[in-house]
Amino acid sequence: MGRSKQAPYARAGVDADRAGSALKDLTALLRETFAFRKAIGRVMLPFGYFANVIALGENLGLALSTDGVGTKILVAQMLGRFDTIGIDCVAMNVNDLLCVGAEPLALVDYVAVQSPNRRMFREIGKGLYEGARRARITIPGGEVAQLREMIRGVHGDDGCDLVGTCVGIVPLDRIIIGQRIKPKDVVLGLRSSGIHSNGLTLARDVFFRRRKLRPDRHMPELGRTIGDELLEPTRIYVPEVVEMLRGELDLKALIHMTGDGLLNLSRVAAPVGFVIDFWPEPHPVFGLIRAMGRIGPEEMFRIFNMGIGFCLVLPDDSRQIDRVMAIAKRHGVECYRLGYAIRDAEQRISLKPYDLVAHGGRFRRGSRFRIQGSGRVLRRRSL
Secondary structure, three states: OOHHHOOHHHHHOOOHHHHHHHHHHHHHHHHHHHHHOOOOOOEOOOOOOOOEEEEEEOOEEEEEEEEEOOOHHHHHHHHOOOOOHHHHHHHHHHHHHHOOOOEEEEEEEEEEEOOOOHHHHHHHHHHHHHHHHHHOOEEEEEEEEEOOOOOOOOOOOOOEEEEEEEEEEEEHHHOOOOOOOOOOOEEEEEEOOOOOOOOHHHHHHHHHHHOOOOOOOEEOOOOEEHHHHHOOOOOOOHHHHHHHHHOOOOOOEEEEOOOOHHHHHHHOOOOEEEEEOOOOOOOHHHHHHHHHHOOOHHHHHHHOOOOEEEEEEEOOOHHHHHHHHHHHHHOOOOEEEEEEEEEOOOOOEEEHHHOEEEEOOEEEEOOOOEOOOOOOEOOOOOO
């Protein structure tokens, strides 16, 4: 495929399709390690979900996830501000861990640097502390590596990378991966805090490479600078979701809207698709990226969270839905009823407000959809 025909994300430097293909050999080998433990340490889930679980015995599972901050770190370097990326590191891990029904307990961090920098370490530590406080976890250890030959900063010697590995616990008979979803089950969405920690390569490409804007450029649409907007920490959903897990709620799926955006709904284990017939107004930053980068909604919803950072699937039971919304409200998080599940072995996702259908890892323009129960045609919405 020629460069001119590449999708915006691939042109910016992230080729998701090629990465998926390259991973096949790696995961095939790693899957063979599952045979090494048959009892304690037995792997409970296949690759591909947000986190995995290993058996510890007595119906107890240890959930594990690992993730980093990605190129959001480059924005921090551009601004010389490192006090929030630790929150992102915690958030990306604990939010994934929630998706198997686990309660996060602890995280260990890995910081790779171009050169030791006391101020940078102090600021990263502040962010990690704040993330741990919000997620109610401990950080009992970590590792620092000096990799001058490998790590390069945006300017000077402030190059770094930040990764975490998180553990939590979940009863083996309460692991949730969407295996019990049925048609008509409801999808609820929790509001994101902004761009979170995915799609920053494309955002930086649009703002800083194509449009030649500085990170300290104040944007009236945002009410602050581009850099401040992009560094807004990823929302941590642990307090509200753990309360939901502990309550008398039949939560059938928990979905972190991370890389691949709304396509994350198709990661559930049940042979279902989803109809999304409502979507709240995305944050202004997404409109700016779309307009300045001339990016269609097909690509925007494949890359970014577009305003919803976490989804829950539960029965169409008004008592349970009201309970989830009340918990979210008490924790200061907006919660929306987005749509419902349908029987579909191909796991397609229909995003009615934007006339899009996702299938095979791509959003495409769909045909007009009619709202169930009425004869009026839903108008397509533009970003």
